Amino acid sequence: MSVTNNYFAVVDIETTGKGLGGNRITEICIVRMHGTEIVEKYTTLIDPECLIPDFITSLTGIDNEMVATAPVFQDVAEEVERMTRDCIFVAHNVNFDYNIIRNEFKRLGHEFKRKKLCTVRLSRELIPGMNSYSLGRLCNSLGIALNNRHRAEGDTDATVSLFQRLLETEDCEATFEKFLKGTNKEGTFPPHLDRSQFSQLPDAPGVYLFKNQAHKVIYVGKAINLRKRVLSHFYTKKSKSYLMCQEIHHIEHIPTGNELVALLQEADLIRHYYPKYNNAQKKPRRAYQILYYKNQLGIIQFAVGLVKSYDSAIVTHYNRSHAVEQLEELCAEFKLCPKYCSLKVQDDCSSHYKIKNCKGVCKKEEMVSLYNIRANQAIEALRASNANYVIKQPGRTQHENCFILVKDGEYQGYGFVDQNVGISSLAECEDYIDRKTTNYHTNQILRSYLDKHNGQEIIYETLQAS
Incomplete structure (x- = not known):
């Protein structure tokens, strides 16, 4: 029949x-x-x-x-x-x-x-x-x-x-x-999406954006393989993915050449578009800085404060406990006073539960000038921990390199450079960088990458021509 x-x-x-x-x-x-x-x-x-x-x-x-x-x-x-x-x-x-x-x-x-x-x-x-x-x-x-x-x-x-x-x-x-x-499996394909848009997706790393009929971004994702990852959304039986697929009319993709830039680009686009179906990375996270100033006694004092526009801020953290932990280590290493490091002590700094090696500046047993020498050494040590480096990654083609720039410990952005272009310094690298704003999520992405790869593909201070 x-x-x-x-x-x-x-x-x-x-x-x-x-x-x-x-x-x-x-x-x-x-x-x-x-x-x-x-x-x-x-x-x-x-x-x-x-x-x-x-x-x-x-x-x-x-x-x-x-x-x-x-x-x-x-x-x-x-x-x-x-x-x-x-x-x-x-x-x-x-x-x-x-x-x-x-x-x-x-x-x-x-x-x-x-x-x-x-x-x-x-x-x-x-x-x-x-x-x-x-x-x-x-x-x-x-x-x-x-x-x-x-x-x-x-x-x-x-x-x-x-x-x-x-x-x-x-x-x-x-x-x-x-x-x-x-x-x-055609029955699970988004009903309003032109298949030619899906057909244009490459089997390569990048970021993809799902858009509704009005071209408003409703979801941003990253992928090692764009075609495979996008297809996985269409065949899932989860309620959220099904409902999202009913709204998809358009797909846009941005090749990145590597997973690290895809992660960073995804974080940047979620922050920019605040898409309806993205749950992760939308909640703003507070940033904390280790800062310093001279108090009324002329003593260099350290503190942990929310990021504002402090001229005397040295290091930024996206977790307050991490900032306090680093300040405690600094205090112990340079024999600073817990009281003048704002570490929750009474008048007697010996009441701190862990740090007991203050030389007595809080009791006027040590000259302020001598104490400030060690405090300045601590400041320089913190500044030195804010490394300048680039992470080298594959580009979008076999003739291209990608560089992610970190300056003074802060993510600056990334850029793609033809392999024939010789770059010998971070300053030259900056000319090719697409500037981005650092935030909690980009900080976590880079930290995770550094921990996982143990320094591989990381070039400090100077660059050799590729």
Whole structure:
């Protein structure tokens, strides 16, 4: 029997819009077809057994009062099962409707399993070249009536008309066969994404940006292999990834040549765009500095403070305990006074739980000038810990090198340089750097890299031409 001569159940539902797991049906319409012929229609409001959010009411017009006397899904489950029995389940963006209905049956302890066809993907294949494949814009382009938009019956009637047109297109038989194959993963591909955009992704390191219909960035990710990583989003069964895929209309990618720059670029773009579906790296983290000043007694005093614009700040940390720990080590090494290192002591610095080697400046037993000599030595030691270096990485092509610059212990940015260009100093390297802002996340990325690679590919102070 011809594939297009099957029984089809064209379905549309309205829901409470609370994600896949908590999404409940408020209205359903099913049109049963045999080939292009309409056999039967069923439509009803459904009590979702939870409150309908205001934004859903403003979209669909369905409010809590309208569904107060409607049947719950359990009351209509038998009819839904009958209307779709022995049918291919058809919907515009089929995974959404199908998964919501399947979850409703699962709540009742029943399995719901049907073959599926998506009119979005069928339309892309059989009616190429449309500006948009959303139901509203597609129907408008094709001259298909769409009345009572965002209500189950109105959207189902329009989908039926679209589906009838698809059934009458040339080559529809082979296309339907392809999409009905159980091994075909096309059904999980974002319905609004042009496949040519995915096809352009390279098997190389970089950053990718998912954008919605308005070209707003909704997710930023990094990858060692861009094509493979992006594809993994499309085939996951997690609710968050599924919902994100329903919003993806465009993909942009930025080649980086190496994973380290991909990580740094990802952190920078998340901070810039604050994307809807990125959870990590969005929360701002405080930065702390070890700073120094001369107090009223002329003694050089150290402290840990939040980053502002201190001229006397020496070292920046993104964890206060790390800053205090470094200050304690400095105090012990240079025999400084815990009191004048702001390390929570009473008048008697000997009360510090760990540091006991103060020479008595706090008791006027040591000259301030002698104490300040050691304090200045400590300052120089801190400054020396702020190394200047670059991390050399592969470039975006085999003829290119990449350099990540760290100056005075702070991440400055990265740049790509042709291998024929000779660079012999950090100053020359700076001319090729795309300047970036350091933050907690870039600090952690670089620290993790240094710990993992134990100094490999790191060049201090001077550079040899590559």
